[in-house]
Amino acid sequence: MPACSANCGKNAILKRPKTGDALCKECFFEAFENEIHFTITRAKLFTPGSTVAVAASGGKDSTVLAYVLKLLNEKYGYNLKLVLLSIDEGITGYRDDSLETVKQNRDDYEMPLKIMSYKDLYGWTMDEIVAEVGRKNNCTFCGVFRRQALDRGAMLLKVNYLATGHNADDIAETVLMNILRGDLARLNRCTSIITDSGDGIPRVKPLKYTYEKEIVMYAYFRKLVYFSTECIFAPNAYRGHARVLLKDLEKVDPAVIMNIIQSGESLCVNETANMPTLMTCERCGYGSSQKICKACTLLEGLNRGLPRLGIGKSSKVKKLIEQDDLKRSAAGCCKSKNKSDCGNCACNKNEIKRDLSKAVEELKI
Numbered sequence: 001m002p003a004c005s006a007n008c009g010k011n012a013i014l015k016r017p018k019t020g021d022a023l024c025k026e027c028f029f030e031a032f033e034n035e036i037h038f039t040i041t042r043a044k045l046f047t048p049g050s051t052v053a054v055a056a057s058g059g060k061d062s063t064v065l066a067y068v069l070k071l072l073n074e075k076y077g078y079n080l081k082l083v084l085l086s087i088d089e090g091i092t093g094y095r096d097d098s099l100e101t102v103k104q105n106r107d108d109y110e111m112p113l114k115i116m117s118y119k120d121l122y123g124w125t126m127d128e129i130v131a132e133v134g135r136k137n138n139c140t141f142c143g144v145f146r147r148q149a150l151d152r153g154a155m156l157l158k159v160n161y162l163a164t165g166h167n168a169d170d171i172a173e174t175v176l177m178n179i180l181r182g183d184l185a186r187l188n189r190c191t192s193i194i195t196d197s198g199d200g201i202p203r204v205k206p207l208k209y210t211y212e213k214e215i216v217m218y219a220y221f222r223k224l225v226y227f228s229t230e231c232i233f234a235p236n237a238y239r240g241h242a243r244v245l246l247k248d249l250e251k252v253d254p255a256v257i258m259n260i261i262q263s264g265e266s267l268c269v270n271e272t273a274n275m276p277t278l279m280t281c282e283r284c285g286y287g288s289s290q291k292i293c294k295a296c297t298l299l300e301g302l303n304r305g306l307p308r309l310g311i312g313k314s315s316k317v318k319k320l321i322e323q324d325d326l327k328r329s330a331a332g333c334c335k336s337k338n339k340s341d342c343g344n345c346a347c348n349k350n351e352i353k354r355d356l357s358k359a360v361e362e363l364k365i
């Protein structure tokens with residue numbers, strides 16, 4: 001058993017994946033927590049006296065985030081009020097179980113917990129959405145809705161910050177993914193530790209430089225309660241490729257994770273690239289880079305019985321919706337927000353539905 005390389009006199013029990021240092025348990029805790037403290041203070045993530053909602057899924061990252069934020073808040077006197085915010089996507093056998101873990105964390109860490117559900121916010125659970133759209137594009141719905149649901153929850157709770165458990169591996173994966181896709185707009189902002197969601201509540205990522213393997217180690221040695229099952233619906237395939245690539249590269253040299261993040265941070269996207277501007281959605285009033293946000297477009301598709309509508313290019317979709325609205329209005333539509341509720345309304349007669357289905361098919365979206 002080698003001696004702890006922090007020279008504390010104890011024996012090492014682990015090798016840090018990030019640095020290769022052999023450490024005892026206590027010195028690992030200290031190094032791990034100090035790095036997060038350093039990240040928080042260097043980026044001036046929080047103003048003293050603020051309220052922070054920790055986006056809590058019950059998984060390892062957000063559980064460790066909640067635990068460490070509480071610990072650092074007390075140790076260094078950040079003077080923060082911490083609350084937990086969870087989104088119930090309505091995935092039976094997955095989110096219902098992980099929410100039980102969050103409730104346990106609420107009691108253990110003595111933090112208030114607010115749970116918001118897709119069913120209440122959008123009228124649909126993910127189980128229902130998957131039944132409608134199948135397993136191919138369901139992650140798009142889930143990701144878009146979750147992002148907005150967290151914004152809505154943060155506004156409801158009137159917090160000053162929303163902290164998520166995105167770790168170094170997540171960020172490096174996202175950099176790779178955006179390079180592979182040539183998505184310059186996202187590449188430009190994906191390494192930011194603080195992002196603006198358009199509602200004035202910044203999103204922050206205190207675990208931005210923390211390796212996933214170390215988060216798992218920390219949770220294990222601290223005996224934290226977390227939920228470790230993967231989502232039962234197909235994981236986002238494209239991210240999966242980036243993840244496999246990153247894991248392979250990490251085996252060759254663990255420093256690649258930090259190197260990719262630092263490369264992403266140093267990249268300067270050409271000014272001529274088409275960058276989106278942040279505005280508010282005309283329908284729901286939440287942050288969007290389009291007049292109608294992605295969440296509203298996806299919801300529109302679901303409610304019209306055409307779930308693939310929102311998957312395509314937003315400009316084409318917008319045109320389709322406008323054409324459809326014109327036809328419905330000519331047919332004397334009752335203008336119910338949920339078109340499937342139109343019942344006996346003239347717009348619900350099959351020709352209009354058929355027209356739009358055909359247009360969607362033609363666009364192959």
Ligand SMILES: Nc1ncnc2c1ncn2[C@@H]1O[C@H](COP(=O)(O)OP(=O)(O)OP(=O)(O)O)[C@@H](O)[C@H]1O
Pocket residue numbers: 054055056057058059060061062063085086087088089146163164165166170
């Ligand atoms: N249902 C949810 N409710 C609240 N926050 C969520 C939820 N799902 C994800 N998040 C937030 O987004 C972060 C990144 O989510 P992602 O789906 O990548 O999960 P993850 O990497 O497995 O993280 P975790 O281990 O915390 O589940 C999470 O750490 C958490 O802060």
